[in-house]
Amino acid sequence: MKLVIDESRCKGCNLCVLVCPYKIFQEGTELNSRGIVTPVLDRPERCTNCRLQALYGRMLCGVCHMICPDQAISWVEERPFEPHKVEVEF
Amino acid sequence: MIAPDWFRDDRLPHIYCTGCGNGTIINCTLAAVEEMGWKRDETIFVSGIGCSSRAPGYILTDSLHTTHGRALAFATGVKMARPDFNVVVFTGDGDLAAIGGNHFIHACRRNVDMTVVCMNNYIYGMTGGQGSPTTPPGAISSTTPYGASEPAFDLAELAVAAGANYVARWTSYHVKELTKAIAAGMQTPGLAFVEARTQCPTNYGRHNKLRTVPAMVEHLRSHAILVRKYERMVAEGVPIPEGAFTVGELVRRSRPAMGVQR
Amino acid sequence: MQGNAACAEGALAAGCKFFGGYPITPSTEIAETMARKLPKAGGVFISMEDELASIAAVIGAAWTGARAMTATSGPGFSLMMENIGYAAMTETPCVVVNIQRGGPSTGQPTRAAQGDMFQCRFGSHGDYSTIALTPNSVQEMFDLTVKAFDLADRFRVPTFLMSDEIVGHMRERVTIPDTVEVERSRPLAEESLPFEASADGVPGFAPFGSGRAVHVTGLTHDERGYPDTTDPAAHDRLVRRLVAKVESARRDIADYEVTNPDAETVFVTYGPPSRTVEQVMRDRPDDTIGHLRLRVVWPFPEFALHEFPNAKVFLMPELNMGQMVREVERHVDQPVVSLPKIGGELHTPAELVRALEAHR
Structure with a gap:
């Protein structure tokens, strides 16, 4: 699964930056075509939900998805599936 | 993940300001609805007027966006006429506690089987940030430029006193807990009242030294005290910090309820 | 049976x-009758916290x-105005019974009036149109209540039964049919927007x-039901339709009685003052006196006034300071005389005869 921010919905409030336990979301710096600074993703493959959602068959963590007031954060299927090299920081 | 087909895709993005917590509370409510397994054709969202009340317009079910303060009265009509429907009311602090205060206490007294989610952002957001019955004393709003001088309502305690069968309070920061509380309310026969304190960065935070969205959410988080901890603090005589409020389940009981499907 | 009870029977x-x-x-007997009978008929009676x-x-x-449906009287009717506008805007079929009493404000709770005739048409803010029926007997309390439900459903508009304390508390013989035919709203077609x-x-x-x-x-809102608050064209389209759907059907909705169409002096009445006029006409068999009795006052059937081609003067007894008389004046060239009576009692036949002599 792949973590995506829907640029057509995101209003750049950075609540995801506040809540992500892996600090995947970072405050952006560049305006997008709608004039909004959307967060950027730092190594999104570290997200537990990306890695394990399919395995467990349910949403894990998902706090960013729940808190996003603009319904802009979701996970999409990745096909063909490519295994990622995951760096987990302890 | 909340199934995208709960949303009216053609209506998004919604009208809420950047960082408004109302969208979060819609997410939590829909997650709870999904947890309950309610069907779209049998779930009715009702709302009054205000920022919070625009919520049903983004949800793909039959929905009733009514007049200011009267949402609970409309919802009572819907639920009593069709007890097989699941009725959820979105409301705000001004809608519920000011103009709709009478309907609120009577809906709690009747204990009509529905779920009321109140997005309490401390002010009237849609009209530009005027003081509401929940504006904390001292807070600056456009009609309390020298600080609010009136005492504020505690909506959850009001619902407990008026007789609702389930009452809980969380904030828009506590998404998982809020979702669980709403789902627990939906399971409880009778009126479930869930107060969700939420940030209004545009009209509240800006005037009250909470200029950024994270600052306002952090303020909500740090001032929330679990009910049990609060009771312990009171018992031990520990002073309660200023501006703190309780979160958690305040009551779950089984008073006689109306409109429960037999 | 009492008028209010007949209204409740009509609703059932x-x-x-x-x-x-x-x-x-003076409307409470409707609620009391419904409280007693509606649950047995598989319905729901609920006593709410206020009229809002x-x-x-x-x-x-x-x-x-x-x-x-709901039933109320003047002060409660005033409180309902907000949501009556909502019902008009959202095209909700519903019936509101107003057993009118003396106003303004608390006024005369136990006395009759017809003072809310404009309120039921223009009471809520903004432009819209409604349907209002005016019974003058206990039988009509039954019949017109049934009819009000049909009109509300057919046109998807709040429909008013504008009765008053006199008819509401009057006791007369009523014939209640075993079954009444009802006409429900047309269902939304599969391919149509809501x-x-x-x-x-x-x-x-x-x-x-x-x-x-x-x-x-x-x-x-637009045809999908989605808010569209800034587009002038969307508002124009919606509000014009809300008004036109009722006004353009006024010949269909109209319900009135014409007596002596060749008369030169014509009484125009609705509700209980028609009973006094009928008494006058019984006392003085005289085909120079005409009578137009309206059972539907809104949308106003102005064509009914033209059924009196020889009319020289229209006399309009009302239990108010002269409300519907303005509507009549708008549509005829002949002089229109308002015969107001307030205080809670009907015009006596003698009063109407005096007016008749003075304006003949």
């Missing part, structure tokens, strides 16, 4: 399944597809639970 006969009310003199909530609950119930009107200006009705995910809002 029409298949009313929801009544939300609040006690107010009563009409709100009625609208909520109406959107589940149930026939719903607020997309047919040729008659009335959209099909998809009550909650019919799987159409209808968003009902009091905001200016």
Whole structure:
């Protein structure tokens, strides 16, 4: 699964930056075509939900998805599936 | 993940300001609805007027966006006429506690089987940030430029006193807990009242030294005290910090309820 | 049977399944009768916290597809205005009974008046149109209540039974049929949008639970039901249709009685003053006196006035300071004389005869 921010919905409030336990979301710096600074993703493959959602068959963590007031954060299927090299920081 | 087909895709993005917590509370409510397994054709969202009340317009079910303060009265009509429907009311602090205060206490007294989610952002957001019955004393709003001088309502305690069968309070920061509380309310026969304190960065935070969205959410988080901890603090005589409020389940009981499907 | 009881019987006969009310003199007997009989008929009676909530609950119930009504009197009617506008905007079929009493304000709770005739048409803010029926007997309390439900459903508009304390508390013999025929709203066609009107200006009705995910809002909305508050064209299209769907059908809705169409002096009445006129005409068999009695006052059937081609003067006895007389004046060239009577009693036949002699 792949973590995506829907640029057509995101209003750049950075609540995801506040809540992500892996600090995947970072405050952006560049305006997008709608004039909004959307967060950027730092190594999104570290997200537990990306890695394990399919395995467990349910949403894990998902706090960013729940808190996003603009319904802009979701996970999409990745096909063909490519295994990622995951760096987990302890 | 909340199934995208709960949303009216053609209506998004919604009208809420950047960082408004109302969208979060819609997410939590829909997650709870999904947890309950309610069907779209049998779930009715009702709302009054205000920022919070625009919520049903983004949800793909039959929905009733009514007049200011009267949402609970409309919802009572819907639920009593069709007890097989699941009725959820979105409301705000001004809608519920000011103009709709009478309907609120009577809906709690009747204990009509529905779920009321109140997005309490401390002010009237849609009209530009005027003081509401929940504006904390001292807070600056456009009609309390020298600080609010009136005492504020505690909506959850009001619902407990008026007789609702389930009452809980969380904030828009506590998404998982809020979702669980709403789902627990939906399971409880009778009126479930869930107060969700939420940030209004545009009209509240800006005037009250909470200029950024994270600052306002952090303020909500740090001032929330679990009910049990609060009771312990009171018992031990520990002073309660200023501006703190309780979160958690305040009551779950089984008073006689109306409109429960037999 | 009492007028108010006959109204409740009419509602039950029409298949009313929801009544939300609040006690107010002189309409309370309707709520009392409904409280007693509606649960036995498989309906719901609920006593709400105020009239604002009563009409709100009625609208909520109406959107589940149930026939719903409330009954009130002047002060309660004033409170209902907000949500009556909402019902007009959202095209909710519902019936509001107003047993009028003396006003303004608390006025005369136990006395009759016809002072709310403009309020039921123009009472809520903004432009809209409504239907108002005016019974003058206990039998008509029954008949017109049934009819009010049909009109409300057919045109998807709040419909008023504008009665008053006299008819509400009058006792007369009533014939209640075993069954009455009812006409429900046209269902929303599969290919139509929820607020997309047919040729008659009335959209099909998809009550909650019919799987159409209808968003009902009091905001200016487009045919999908979605708010569109800034586009002048959207508002123009919606409000023109809300007014036109009722006004353009006024020949269809009209219900009136014409007596002596060749007369030169014509009484125009609605509600109980017609009973005094009838008495005068019985006392003085004289075909120079005409009588137009309206059972539907809104939308105003101005063509009914033209059924008196020889009319030289119109006399209009009303239990108010002269309300509907303005509507009559707008539509005729002949002089129109208002015969107001307030205080709670009907005109006596002698008073009308005096007016007749003075203006003949």
